[in-house]
Amino acid sequence: MYHNTPQVLSSGTATWTFSWTAPSSGSSTLVIFHVSGNAVDGNNFQSNDRWKYLNFPFIQATSTATAPSISLTTITGISSTGATINGSGNANGANAGISVEYGLTTSYGSTQTATPAIITGTTSTGVSATLSGLSPSTTYHVRYKASNSAGTTYTSDTTFTTLGPAVSLPTLSITSIGAISSSGANINGSANANNGSTTLSLEYGLTTSYGSSASVTPSPVSGNSATAVSGTLSGLTPNTLYHVRLKGVNSAGTAYSADSTFTTAALAPVITLLPVSNLTVNSATTNAEVTAQGVATAVSVEYGLTTSYGSTLNATPPTVFGNTPISVFAVLSGLSANTTYHYRYKAVNTGGTTYSPDATFTTKPSSCRILKSRVAPVSESCIKSISYCRYPRRFCV
Numbered sequence: 091m092y093h094n095t096p097q098v099l100s101s102g103t104a105t106w107t108f109s110w111t112a113p114s115s116g117s118s119t120l121v122i123f124h125v126s127g128n129a130v131d132g133n134n135f136q137s138n139d140r141w142k143y144l145n146f147p148f149i150q151a152t153s154t155a156t157a158p159s160i161s162l163t164t165i166t167g168i169s170s171t172g173a174t175i176n177g178s179g180n181a182n183g184a185n186a187g188i189s190v191e192y193g194l195t196t197s198y199g200s201t202q203t204a205t206p207a208i209i210t211g212t213t214s215t216g217v218s219a220t221l222s223g224l225s226p227s228t229t230y231h232v233r234y235k236a237s238n239s240a241g242t243t244y245t246s247d248t249t250f251t252t253l254g255p256a257v258s259l260p261t262l263s264i265t266s267i268g269a270i271s272s273s274g275a276n277i278n279g280s281a282n283a284n285n286g287s288t289t290l291s292l293e294y295g296l297t298t299s300y301g302s303s304a305s306v307t308p309s310p311v312s313g314n315s316a317t318a319v320s321g322t323l324s325g326l327t328p329n330t331l332y333h334v335r336l337k338g339v340n341s342a343g344t345a346y347s348a349d350s351t352f353t354t355a356a357l358a359p360v361i362t363l364l365p366v367s368n369l370t371v372n373s374a375t376t377n378a379e380v381t382a383q384g385v386a387t388a389v390s391v392e393y394g395l396t397t398s399y400g401s402t403l404n405a406t407p408p409t410v411f412g413n414t415p416i417s418v419f420a421v422l423s424g425l426s427a428n429t430t431y432h433y434r435y436k437a438v439n440t441g442g443t444t445y446s447p448d449a450t451f452t453t454k455p456s457s458c459r460i461l462k463s464r465v466a467p468v469s470e471s472c473i474k475s476i477s478y479c480r481y482p483r484r485f486c487v
Contacts, residue, residue: 157241
């Protein structure tokens with residue numbers, strides 16, 4: 091190094107300032123200073139005064155830095171998967187690296203670099219570290235670590251517990267509708283509470299405005315997986331289209347399934363028998379009233395000599411509709427004279443099959459008289475009515 095700034099002295103001493111890279115701490119180095127000059131009157135220094143070599147050893151002072159100081163002040167921003175660890179550190183004269191150690195035990199196992207990662211100086215500096223990827227509802231151990239050339243310092247162990255899983259709106263669906271009757275149905279569904287206790291119900295009605303509600307089992311549901319649920323609707327109107335949806339409420343809000351529809355079953359028809367009319371030797375007209383219960387209903391008559399019947403004839407009209415009684419009839423022909431017949435009406439619709447009670451009628455007797463005690467010529471009237479005689483080879487009066 092070279093310092094060429096002259097100083098003019100009439101007496102006393104001159105001072106120069108030099109700088110250079112110091113050797114390592116504690117080492118010894120020989121430093122030589124070479125000083126030369128001229129007298130102000132132009133005369134040179136005497137030879138023994140012109141050059142002065144000043145030799146002395148330089149010893150670098152030993153460092154005064156100490157191990158850093160560190161403290162954990164607060165834990166903020168705790169969520170289901172993370173937290174922020176706040177602290178304060180003092181480098182105590184030597185650059186200090188700052189980090190957080192954390193884990194499920196005091197063995198820790200994971201490390202997160204703090205911000206700032208390195209502190210300097212001899213005053214306190216705020217630091218923080220954000221932990222992520224943690225498990226919900228879990229207790230963690232945590233401590234700060236600070237290291238510089240003089241040593242490593244740890245804070246005492248501190249614990250915190252992450253929050254439960256984040257709650258979101260429930261996920262709902264109707265999976266099937268069964269046991270549909272004229273007045274009710276079973277609604278089956280699936281519900282995922284998405285980490286929040288969820289209260290369930292069914293909304294139903296004649297339109298997508300719904301208007302009625304029914305309970306669901308089980309309710310509430312919880313967790314983060316699908317749960318099978320069901321509810322029963324009752325008191326419905328036969329042969330009617332209904333809308334239904336599943337409703338779920340948790341801390342995140344209210345959710346609904348998509349709209350579903352079903353139609354209740356019709357009621358079985360109703361039959362009221364009326365008196366037989368137009369009764370003859372070989373025919374009769376049966377009469378009834380049939381209420382179709384709002385759906386197409388096929389009507390017929392079963393008849394025969396016993397309650398096993400055996401013959402069937404469609405009524406007139408053969409099909410009835412609506413919700414009011416409709417008159418129907420059936421003309422039974424080809425019957426035997428003076429014979430008792432059993433009959434009943436049968437009505438069939440989507441709601442079921444209805445039979446009237448058994449009823450009977452007796453055809454009129456033939457106009458011929460069968461004489462077993464004497465023989466007589468066949469009369470003209472008998473010939474005209476011979477087809478009605480039970481014993482056509484007998485003589486008639």
